[in-house]
Amino acid sequence: MSRPHVTLKLATSLDGRIATASGESRWITGQESRAEVQRLRAAAQAVMIGAGTARADDPELLARTDPPPGRQPLRVVLDTEFSLPPRGRLFASLDRGPVLIIGALDGNPAARAALEAAGAQTGAVSRGPVGIDAEAALDLLAEEGVERVLVEGGGVLAASLLGADAVDRLEWFRAPMLMGGDGRPSVAALELARLAEAPAWRRVALRELGPDLWESYERA
Numbered sequence: 001m002s003r004p005h006v007t008l009k010l011a012t013s014l015d016g017r018i019a020t021a022s023g024e025s026r027w028i029t030g031q032e033s034r035a036e037v038q039r040l041r042a043a044a045q046a047v048m049i050g051a052g053t054a055r056a057d058d059p060e061l062l063a064r065t066d067p068p069p070g071r072q073p074l075r076v077v078l079d080t081e082f083s084l085p086p087r088g089r090l091f092a093s094l095d096r097g098p099v100l101i102i103g104a105l106d107g108n109p110a111a112r113a114a115l116e117a118a119g120a121q122t123g124a125v126s127r128g129p130v131g132i133d134a135e136a137a138l139d140l141l142a143e144e145g146v147e148r149v150l151v152e153g154g155g156v157l158a159a160s161l162l163g164a165d166a167v168d169r170l171e172w173f174r175a176p177m178l179m180g181g182d183g184r185p186s187v188a189a190l191e192l193a194r195l196a197e198a199p200a201w202r203r204v205a206l207r208e209l210g211p212d213l214w215e216s217y218e219r220a
């Protein structure tokens, strides 16, 4: 079974930051950009985030389009120890769309059971260099019939997928503000030894969305 097509969405400042040092990230981009993100969500079969974003932002991850999509995407969180509290907006909206928490095979079984009791689906894969093995998580999604995933951050998850060469497309929404080096990076460390190792991308579209720019890239 082939791995799902992975689109990484980034909503950043001009200098590629996704949040202030204190974690504030709402809202960096403007209304038009956010509406396009909702359309990307509606077109994806699954939307995926890391546990850091789930904890910091308590997102709902539903596609809020008008009209709403026929089916909401599967909302996926990579949470190694199944440590998310089984409450918050993902759980409050289970009647509108499913939530899948993927953790480690040897993640906390009691915490996993609590997430299931609260109505989430769970899955488990082996551990990776950071958290769980990101590629194994994508394989698990393929087994669930998912062909297209939209990854919505944060920077640690973005780096681990880019480092595994598992991202097919970037949708980059860039707002005209600067956050500086103490802002949270959109892509955490890639630990490149040489410039030649930097993942290279080919821009396939560039549009203005009010004050923002929306750039789309595919692998070069």
Ligand SMILES: NC(=O)c1ccc[n+]([C@@H]2O[C@H](COP(=O)([O-])OP(=O)(O)OC[C@H]3O[C@@H](n4cnc5c(N)ncnc54)[C@H](OP(=O)(O)O)[C@@H]3O)[C@@H](O)[C@H]2O)c1
Residues within 6 Å of the ligand: 010, 011, 012, 017, 018, 019, 023, 024, 025, 028, 049, 050, 051, 052, 053, 054, 056, 057, 078, 079, 080, 081, 083, 128, 130, 131, 132, 133, 134, 152, 153, 154, 155, 156, 157, 158, 160, 161, 184, 188
């Ligand atoms: N501007 C935007 O569009 C945007 C979007 C998203 C997030 N944000 C901001 O970004 C910040 C959170 O980002 P973050 O980088 O700290 O966290 P993140 O990337 O959302 O989550 C990272 C965490 O996910 C878990 N994880 C499990 N498997 C993983 C894997 N294979 N690769 C990577 N992570 C894995 C790990 O936690 P465990 O060990 O606990 O499992 C890891 O520490 C927040 O401030 C949020 O507001 C902004």
